Amino acid sequence: MMEKQPVQSMQIQNTETQVPKTPQMNDRDYLNDVLLTEKYLCTSYVHALQEASHQALYQDTKTVFDQTADHQRDLFNLMFNKGWYKLESEEPQKIQQTLQQFTQYAQQQFPK
Template sequence: MMQQPVQVTPIQNTETQIQKTPQLNDRDYLNDMLLTEKYMCVSYVHALQEASHQALYQDIKAIFDQEADLQRDLYNVMFNKGWYKLESQEPQKIVQTQQQFKQYAEQQFPQ
């Protein structure tokens, strides 16, 4: 199977400037909220893995889905304000990493 070339689009998120003071600012609050949501999602995953009752599992799953959506929303706000930076990568490096993981998976899970 022939792989399609990987297209890299530039990551552009101009940083919204905020005054740097000893007091907490909007960026600090959003960063704290995002980190809390990440922690909550991981905790819910552990609860899902250990839920012994189907109804409990479904309740936790519904809450997890809401938390994951909230986490994504916070990430998007921070990214759009330029407060969450991502580094672009060369297309060749992406393809190389994909091939590395594909080879690993083929070794671990032969067909």
């Protein structure tokens, strides 16, 4: 019997745009800082939405949340396109296995 060799995970990344490596912040540092801030703001708005007791306040907060989430996504795409954000690929079989695992869990926890 042949032993199955583990598949090396591949990084998904664009060619990295070079920035100066100096003690001062560069474009990558600034974008990373803003992206982290946008992620934090999105999390904070979710908490505010969950606890909004007034419908108009909820709607206003949701509008701002949607805009913030769009900005966060735009920043992610910009950083990914510049090669400053990379992802790891996964085997389709492992993705399917995880999906089945969570589907079974949900069916057990929330029967119809």
